[in-house]
Amino acid sequence: MTVLLARSGDAPGVHGWDHWAAIGDAPSGLDPSRRLDGLAGRLEAAFDAVAAHWWALARELATVASARWSFAATCSPSSSDLGAMMAWALLAEDLAAGPERVLLICDDPWLFRLLAARPGIEAMAPPPLASITLGLKLRGLAARLKVTAKVARAALSCRSHRRNHPPGHPALLVYGHPQSNAQGHDAYFGPLMSQFPGLLRALHTDCPAARATELAGDGRSASLHAWGGLSFALTLVLRRWRPTAAQGAGRWGWLVRRAAAIEGSGGAAAMAAWQEHCQNRWLDRVRPQAIAWPWENHPWERLLVRRARALGLGTVGYQHTVVGRHRFSQSPDAAADGERALPDIIACNGPAYRDNLLALGVPAQRLAIAGALRFPAGGGPAFDPRAPVLVALPSVRRTALEILDALAALPVDFRRVLIKHHPMYKVPVPAAPHLQETETPFPRQPALSAVISAESAVGLEAALAGIPFVRFLSSRMPAMDILPPGIEHHAADAAGLEAALKGAAPPGNCPPVFSEVDMEFWRSHLGGRDA
Structure with a gap:
């Protein structure tokens, strides 16, 4: 009532x-x-x-035009x-x-x-609101000034990379993953650069200039910073999402204002504007025959698709990671221009996530199964009901702390619980005899009785390896369910975690998730003169 x-x-x-x-x-x-x-x-x-x-x-x-930079x-x-x-x-x-x-x-x-x-x-x-809003505005101004200085230095540092990209070749556009190298391996696209000698690699502007220069040593990679204009960099201090007064007054108006204030307190919109500027100039001058990238439908990707299509260039988005029912951004319903913001082809890593994208409204004719270039097949720890429980903590601090509080409340004679921090975010672990931090990732654990995670691909790895998986439900912040349909698992909040772990059983036969790499697909789209 x-x-x-x-x-x-x-x-x-x-x-x-x-x-x-x-x-x-x-x-x-x-x-x-x-x-x-x-x-x-x-x-x-x-x-x-x-x-x-x-x-x-x-x-x-x-x-509003500036919304194109907003998450x-x-x-x-x-x-x-x-x-x-x-x-x-x-x-x-x-x-x-x-x-x-x-x-x-x-x-x-x-x-x-x-x-x-x-x-x-x-x-x-x-x-109170006014003081918080003022603080966020000042922080945002400082962040955008920092972005301006950083990208201007990167543009000057990477200028020479331009010579690595002659016009007319197919290209990858990727992040500067630490596992990529200058010897033909890319962390997202595996051996494709070795398979296709004419394939170029452009590096997203979030890749530091020094790392991009290291990768550019292959003679085929280049940072998009190389195409950035210094005069444009000076305008980045003004680049932020600015919803209209009417948009800030509707049913969700207060939350629109909140999102704009929070995003405006950092440099994300300025970086998105710089990425848009650099990739547009790269597309205009290099005119790659086709472009493929690790697709998640972020703002910069939609901008890339629209520009490439206007230039008559082919686009292939590689569905390289998990999807799940909460990846709302990957639906054409999330864009004003609908499926026109999607790549020509979305190359799925297997049938499960292809079906997931169909359920999100992606047209079937835009989807193809091209195989898993990233996920290793098979392997993993053995199931042992007496073995420890592995917990893969999420990046969201509030949810990670909620999981740890629930684990600390388990009986002290419970199984040993191994805590694996998110690689980018570490949180304090409560002092409890059954809790132990670990640096050993899931595939290298010898044996486990269960895995707990929220918003982590480790849960999918566990299910595929026959290890019981408990997806943690937060009462503070909803966590995305990134599992494809048909994967057996348990879901539990803090109150139900102990019972879920005691009742967890190895999953039955999982439906097909990942497929073998279809090299002919990649050859036809990215092989270029090597096809």
């Missing part, structure tokens, strides 16, 4: 409620037994329902939490229509103001 909305500092003074829930961290002093049951599952269900709302909002936001405005749940905030709003509306009075704790100033205007929600005083 009613949601009582309060900041964490005000929550202890609010009375007359049946259960409580917290958006983010819960304040101390609340009775754990009165915490809303099943919150993580309800939050994930709300996240499932977000897709249509986010797609519609993205198409509306696309009327929020292109429905990217891995890079923007706009969808997660929309899920909390849908859940709050559902709670407000329910029979019980729920105390909902929220310290986010934008989300609080959005929820306060919803029917059935009684709100206390909102969190």
Whole structure:
């Protein structure tokens, strides 16, 4: 019937409620037994329902030119939490229509103001906003100045790379992965550069200049920085997503303002604008016969497709990583121009994710199965019910800490639990006799009884290796489900984690996920004069 909305500092003074829930961290002093049951599952269900709302909002936001650099405005749940905030709003509306009075704790100033205007929600005083907004603006200005200086230096440093790219050859456009080298191997496209001597490699502008120069030693690789203009670099301080006043006033208006403020506090839009500028000049001058890249449908990729198509150049997006039902950005519904923002061909690494993309609305004629150039076939640890549990922590700090709190609450005589940090983000591990940090990745573990993860491909690796997999459901922030349909696994929140681990059994026969590499496909699209 009613949601009582309060900041964490005000929550202890609010009375007359049946259960409580917290958006983010819960304040101390609340009775754990009165915490809303099943919150993580309800939050994930709300996240499932977000897709249509986010797609519609993205198409509306696309009327502003600067939205082309925004992750929020292109429905990217891995890079923007706009969808997660929309899920909390849908859940709050559902709670407000329910029979019980729920105390909902929220310290986010934008989300609080959005929820306060919803029917059935009684709100206390909102969190402060003006000082936070000012701080984000100043931080964003500093970040864009830093980006300007960095890319200007990179453009000068990489100028000589231009000679590595004569016109008319097919090309890869890739990130500067540490496992790529100048001897014909690319971490995304495996041996294709060795197979096709005429294939060029362009390096995304997020690849540091020194690393790009190292790879350019092969005579066929070049940083896109090489085509960047210094005069354009000086304009990057102005480049940020600027939604209109009307877009900041609609149903999701407060969350649009929030996303714009958060993205504007960093240099991501400036880097996206620089990437667009560099790749456009590269396309115009090099005119590669065809371009292939590791496809995830990020903003820069859509811009690449549109420019290449206008120039009559072929485009192949390689679906190199996991998809899952929450990769909303990979649907044509996420773009105002629909499937025209998709590559000519999306080369899938196997049938499972091909079907996943079909379910997201990608037309069948745009999809081909070209095989897995990245995922090794077979191998992995043995299953042993007495062996340790491996936990692959996600990049989202809040979710990682929630997982660790749940693990620390397990009985001390539970199986040994190995904690594998995300390679980019490390969090403190609670002191508990059954918890142990490890640097050994999943494939090199000798034996495991189960794997726990959220938003990690390690869960898929575990299922394919016959190891029970528990997908963690967060009650603080919805986590993307990146598994293809048909993969047997368990899903559990913090309260159900121990029972899920005790009941976890090896999955049955998995449906086909990855396919053998179809070299003839790649030869026909990228072989060029070597075809």
